[in-house]
Amino acid sequence: MASEKTKVGVIGCGGMGAAHVKTLAEHEAFELVAGCDINMAALDSLPPGVARYQDPEVMFERHKLDLVCLILPNHLYEPMAGLACVHGADVFTEKPFGHNLESCRAMIAALEAAGRRAWVGGQRKYSAHFRTARDILCGMQPDFIHALFTYFWAPAFADPGWRGDRAKSGGVALIDSGWHVLDLLSWLVGDPVSAFCQLSYLKSHPDTDDKAALQLRYRSGAIATVTISYTLPKSQLELTFAAGRESLLLNYERLALFEGAQETMSVPATRDEPLFRWMYDELVKARAGSPAAYVTDMYRAERIMAVVDAAYRSAASRRKRRIARPARRS
Numbered sequence: 001m002a003s004e005k006t007k008v009g010v011i012g013c014g015g016m017g018a019a020h021v022k023t024l025a026e027h028e029a030f031e032l033v034a035g036c037d038i039n040m041a042a043l044d045s046l047p048p049g050v051a052r053y054q055d056p057e058v059m060f061e062r063h064k065l066d067l068v069c070l071i072l073p074n075h076l077y078e079p080m081a082g083l084a085c086v087h088g089a090d091v092f093t094e095k096p097f098g099h100n101l102e103s104c105r106a107m108i109a110a111l112e113a114a115g116r117r118a119w120v121g122g123q124r125k126y127s128a129h130f131r132t133a134r135d136i137l138c139g140m141q142p143d144f145i146h147a148l149f150t151y152f153w154a155p156a157f158a159d160p161g162w163r164g165d166r167a168k169s170g171g172v173a174l175i176d177s178g179w180h181v182l183d184l185l186s187w188l189v190g191d192p193v194s195a196f197c198q199l200s201y202l203k204s205h206p207d208t209d210d211k212a213a214l215q216l217r218y219r220s221g222a223i224a225t226v227t228i229s230y231t232l233p234k235s236q237l238e239l240t241f242a243a244g245r246e247s248l249l250l251n252y253e254r255l256a257l258f259e260g261a262q263e264t265m266s267v268p269a270t271r272d273e274p275l276f277r278w279m280y281d282e283l284v285k286a287r288a289g290s291p292a293a294y295v296t297d298m299y300r301a302e303r304i305m306a307v308v309d310a311a312y313r314s315a316a317s318r319r320k321r322r323i324a325r326p327a328r329r330s
């Protein structure tokens with residue numbers, strides 16, 4: 001009897017790929033058939049019995065895959081998604097969906113032409129208290145949003161690897177770290193219409209953005225300020241949504257609702273949530289056509305990438321105003 005499980009392969013089994021391999025190997029809806037990585041050592045993340053390849057073409061030729069998961073340097077999503085299209089597989093990529101808006105759109109065009117679909121990772125929104133926040137925000141029209149996302153990524157200072165090469169990553173603070181926040185905002189309150197952004201760059205890699213300060217405006221007139229850095233010691237993710245006297249606070253620890261300064265509700269975060277498992281649960285629903293599934297699909301990914309694109313363009317073209325120095329006085 002033919003297996004009803006989704007036959008899946010993973011390309012990029014090291015780094016973040018290992019978490020995807022583990023989740024897929026344990027998930028009853030998937031049959032992890034094969035893994036591929038140019039680095040042999042990275043293939044050790046695959047459980048016994050799963051075929052191992054260093055060449056994705058060979059993997060696709062030997063296995064009829066329903067889905068391929070791409071956990072790769074960002075610039076490789078487009079060519080690997082192209083390969084998946086040729087071989088009739090749907091695609092799941094880690095965030096971001098490509099290394100720029102052009103590559104994102106090229107993937108969508110190729111997938112549509114091949115009758116295939118893609119979805120994009122970003123695990124944070126699967127947290128239970130984030131889902132509750134979404135239910136609350138559906139009935140709230142925020143007029144002001146503040147989002148802060150910081151953590152410390154040590155390799156930034158020594159060797160950021162492919163992330164330090166803009167041609168491969170497309171950037172870091174905004175497109176890589178920032179994607180998490182922009183995905184959350186897109187999911188929680190919809191898509192903004194304009195962006196203004198300022199960036200700072202690593203001293204050792206002057207092309208690599210390490211901090212971003214972004215302002216977004218929504219069609220409703222709401223404004224958002226978003227601050228992102230991966231070179232700050234404290235790991236924080238905090239979002240505040242304000243609508244008149246009401247506000248909602250969301251962070252790693254909890255969700256809280258306020259009426260003025262008065263706290264009216266608090267929902268603690270659940271510890272050790274299987275976020276990757278839940279992400280793949282949603283992917284299963286999405287592939288089955290459920291409109292309720294909230295995994296980021298390729299069209300929402302394009303809208304997120306359009307924000308990233310506008311933000312990088314804004315940062316590149318900003319008109320600075322010099323602040324006058326104190327006048328010299330004798």
Ligand SMILES: NC(=O)c1ccc[n+]([C@@H]2O[C@H](COP(=O)([O-])OP(=O)(O)OC[C@H]3O[C@@H](n4cnc5c(N)ncnc54)[C@H](O)[C@@H]3O)[C@@H](O)[C@H]2O)c1
Nearest residue numbers: 012013014015016017037038039042071072074094095096
């Ligand atoms: N969701 C998250 O929180 C999160 C966290 C980290 C990374 N990511 C995303 O995951 C992706 C990968 O990031 P990472 O940190 O795991 O990178 P990484 O460099 O640690 O791992 C990439 C893997 O891809 C393999 N690879 C490179 N070129 C290849 C090729 N041509 N064919 C096959 N395999 C190849 C490498 O050998 C390596 O094993 C990125 O898009 C990144 O944005 C997401």
